[in-house]
Amino acid sequence: MTEPTSPRGDDTSGADRVEALFADLAAEEQGRTAHERMGELGDLVAGEFADHGLAHRLAGAVGTPVEVHVARTWFDGIIDAVGQQWVLLRGRVPGAPRALVNLARVDHLRMRRVAHGSDAVISRLSIRSPLRRFGEGRRECRVFCGSDGQVLEGMVDAVGADYLQIRRGAAVDLVPLHALAAVQDLTPGDSV
Known part of the structure; x- marks a missing residue:
């Protein structure tokens, strides 16, 4: 068995x-x-x-490339500094113009980094501070304003509490800060 x-x-x-x-x-x-x-x-x-907001996301990518679409224009550069209201881009090549972008006016961004940055990386200064740096240098600038992408060229002459004054010869243009999309430095050489 x-x-x-x-x-x-x-x-x-x-x-x-x-x-x-x-x-x-x-x-x-x-x-x-x-x-x-x-x-x-x-x-x-x-x-x-x-x-975390957009500024934290950009702060996590300081020193890396980004493409920013604002006022019907693409700005392509390296993130140099970030504030709660703004991002400062330097050109990807030496001598390329810098651009200051108002985050409230950004349509969209394209970037590779996915990390968030700390509060310590985000400047506490308002957008008026980097705008004043453009003015101090008496630099020729291109100013993008409005959702339709209107472009003004001239020097940042003054920065008020809620507006930017652009001098073009004897004339001045006033741009309310809420309508400001970006400012691009057109002066050759060292940028702000």
Whole structure:
């Protein structure tokens, strides 16, 4: 007479089958726990994104290339500095003009970095401060304003509490800061 065998054709004893069942249940629980952790991680990542604005995202990419679309114009450069209201780009090649972009007017950005920067990287200065630097240098600038991409050329003559004054010869143009999209430095040589 032959000994009975298991349905799988091996000689697994009852104790081995119970042990295998418990191992299978333990593996299933580990999988469930890992899946829950992935869900928690996804929630943490989503929360991290929700807690940070555009300035934090740009601050995480200081020193890297970015393309910014604003007022029907693409600005392509390296992120040099970031404020809550603005980003300053330097050209990708030496001598290329800098551009100061008002973040409130940006249509969209294209970048490779996905990290958020810390508050320490973001300047506390308003957009008026870098605008004044353009004015101090008496630099020829191109000013983009309005959603239609109107372009003015001249020197930043003064920066008021809520406007920018551009001098073109004897005439001056006033641009409310809420309408300012970007200022591009046109003076050859060292930029602001």
